[in-house]
Amino acid sequence: MSTETAPIAANFLRTIVEEDLKSGKHQTIVTRFPPEPNGYLHIGHAKSICINFGLARDFGGRCHLRFDDTNPVKEEMEYIESIKESVTWLGFDWGKHLYYASDYFEQLYQWAEFLIQQGKAYVEELTADEIRAHRGTLTEAGRESPWRNRPVEENLELFRRMRAGEFPDGARVLRAKIDMASPNINLRDPVLYRILHAPHPHVGDAWKIYPMYDFAHGQSDAIEGITHSICTLEFEDHKPLYEWFLDNLPVPARPRQYEFARLNLTYTVMSKRKLHELVTSRTVSGWDDPRMPTLMGIRRRGYTPEAVRAFCELIGVGRSDSWIDMSIMEECVRSDLNERAPRAMAVLRPLKVVITNYPEGQVEQFEAANHPQRPEMGSRMVSFSREIYIEEDDFMEEPPKGFFRLAPGVEVRLRYAYIVRCTGVVKDANGNVVEMHCEYDPASRGGSAADGRKIKGTIHWVSTSHCVDTEVRLFDRLFNDPNPDRGGADYRQFLNPRSVEVLPAAKLEASLAGADPESRFQFERQGYFHSDPVDSTPGKPVFNRIVTLKDTWTKK
RNA sequence: UGGGGCGUCGCCAAGCGGUAAGGCACCGGAUUUUGAUUCCGGCAUUCCCAGGUUCGAUCCCUGGCGCCCCAGCCA
Numbered sequence: 352m353s354t355e356t357a358p359i360a361a362n363f364l365r366t367i368v369e370e371d372l373k374s375g376k377h378q379t380i381v382t383r384f385p386p387e388p389n390g391y392l393h394i395g396h397a398k399s400i401c402i403n404f405g406l407a408r409d410f411g412g413r414c415h416l417r418f419d420d421t422n423p424v425k426e427e428m429e430y431i432e433s434i435k436e437s438v439t440w441l442g443f444d445w446g447k448h449l450y451y452a453s454d455y456f457e458q459l460y461q462w463a464e465f466l467i468q469q470g471k472a473y474v475e476e477l478t479a480d481e482i483r484a485h486r487g488t489l490t491e492a493g494r495e496s497p498w499r500n501r502p503v504e505e506n507l508e509l510f511r512r513m514r515a516g517e518f519p520d521g522a523r524v525l526r527a528k529i530d531m532a533s534p535n536i537n538l539r540d541p542v543l544y545r546i547l548h549a550p551h552p553h554v555g556d557a558w559k560i561y562p563m564y565d566f567a568h569g570q571s572d573a574i575e576g577i578t579h580s581i582c583t584l585e586f587e588d589h590k591p592l593y594e595w596f597l598d599n600l601p602v603p604a605r606p607r608q609y610e611f612a613r614l615n616l617t618y619t620v621m622s623k624r625k626l627h628e629l630v631t632s633r634t635v636s637g638w639d640d641p642r643m644p645t646l647m648g649i650r651r652r653g654y655t656p657e658a659v660r661a662f663c664e665l666i667g668v669g670r671s672d673s674w675i676d677m678s679i680m681e682e683c684v685r686s687d688l689n690e691r692a693p694r695a696m697a698v699l700r701p702l703k704v705v706i707t708n709y710p711e712g713q714v715e716q717f718e719a720a721n722h723p724q725r726p727e728m729g730s731r732m733v734s735f736s737r738e739i740y741i742e743e744d745d746f747m748e749e750p751p752k753g754f755f756r757l758a759p760g761v762e763v764r765l766r767y768a769y770i771v772r773c774t775g776v777v778k779d780a781n782g783n784v785v786e787m788h789c790e791y792d793p794a795s796r797g798g799s800a801a802d803g804r805k806i807k808g809t810i811h812w813v814s815t816s817h818c819v820d821t822e823v824r825l826f827d828r829l830f831n832d833p834n835p836d837r838g839g840a841d842y843r844q845f846l847n848p849r850s851v852e853v854l855p856a857a858k859l860e861a862s863l864a865g866a867d868p869e870s871r872f873q874f875e876r877q878g879y880f881h882s883d884p885v886d887s888t889p890g891k892p893v894f895n896r897i898v899t900l901k902d903t904w905t906k907k
Numbered sequence: 908u909g910g911g912g913c914g915u916c917g918c919c920a921a922g923c924g925g926u927a928a929g930g931c932a933c934c935g936g937a938u939u940u941u942g943a944u945u946c947c948g949g950c951a952u953u954c955c956c957a958g959g960u961u962c963g964a965u966c967c968c969u970g971g972c973g974c975c976c977c978a979g980c981c982a
Binding site for chain 1: 940941976982
């Protein structure tokens, strides 16, 4: 009993794999992550990556990275590179198993000829519109094409001429001969090949015809010996076709397709089209904007790969449409970073404080723990002086009940330093508080009162002459509605106008000046922050807020 | 009113005929020099609805209801 390892969360896919291994159906399992290189990966892909690579990892199998590159007009090398980088960043390794559907184009072509020879495929000369008209509707059967029963030899010759580039785009198409009356529209003589005089990002201009997804995917799985071909629910209707090819072609293996529900996340959009629009309309700064649900954006925001993986594990795998609340993902970074991020003090919206009874010119050093629960993470010294900055929010002239930060006459502890009492404020012509005066208790060095009196509030601070000035960006959700896609309304009307707030002059404790790019800290009492890898400069890191700390005070 | 899928706590999600796991959220309370963390405790007499089979049904049957997907020479 006690030797049992922590149970891996059960889900139907793991159950299937477990049974296939136990029954001996498979000696080892092989999965694959098959992105089309026509865009950047997003958090929804992360779920699929974690499922596929995770299954392989947990059951001692392997997972291939295979680019589903059958449509050269939409695909680009840049995406291929970016996808590889994102998968690696997430922490997965395909080893030597990097493949391209385009690597199988010759085999696929041979199989297409095989189908023609078997009388199971034909060259179509109807236009795209005519094909659509013949396809019928959801409730009416389709009609057979006049070209459906042309002789094998004619089909073969025409298909070879298609390959040779003798026809313009769209002039002809190769179709499977299945069943125009099938209630499953995918079986109504699906298109297998189309003519595309377009260069391919991986195989160049070797081909003038390209296979459709349906004709490429299952066969690629078979070629690679994929045992469990896992995709999202919308492909379930394609499964009979997937199996039809496997049944009618001399493929070397028999993969099986399984489907799961794709990830939906609240307060964001996931479709490639909308993500693209956000970028091109300059609504966001780019694909790696820290507000984007892309893996590049999430990374730049400061999420750790561990947090993203934990999130994918936590949400589970099922077949019912699900909407995961964004707060779940936020909680995943918090719990990861709570363990590992060093703490530091940073004043985001500074209010100057003069400690009137503190000797002018005096500077003291206080030791501050890098992590209160993990002494092995060490400590650093912070400088204290007569003039400091505190957070604007930590002072209220007329505090509400239950406020235990600074207010006139009230005492508070400056973390790691002294207990101070507010003795007055300085206001500008408009009545805004521009400076505050305090007196400190010299007997409270380190923050503990000599007489043992309880101090309810502790606030963070930074010495005005020992801090670094820098930019900090406060990110929030991109949309202010849980489902911006709802009801066909224009999702852009739900854009959160305050999804980013730039604070040009935040004050960081001096130790932060040397922060490496892409390092993460907890700014005490505020949240977790990440030094931006693009905009930081030596000595002046720029910080992105990853997520706030939980806050049971402002919530009230 | 063609085909496919789904419906278990606010959000996910186990469960596979034997009397409702877990996580997140939420609500209490304890500790706390981060109103954080941590820690304890609470949180579905009930599984979309209605019938039926059974000693017994969230799990089987029948009939409803609701939601999602499919008519690209996209994937």
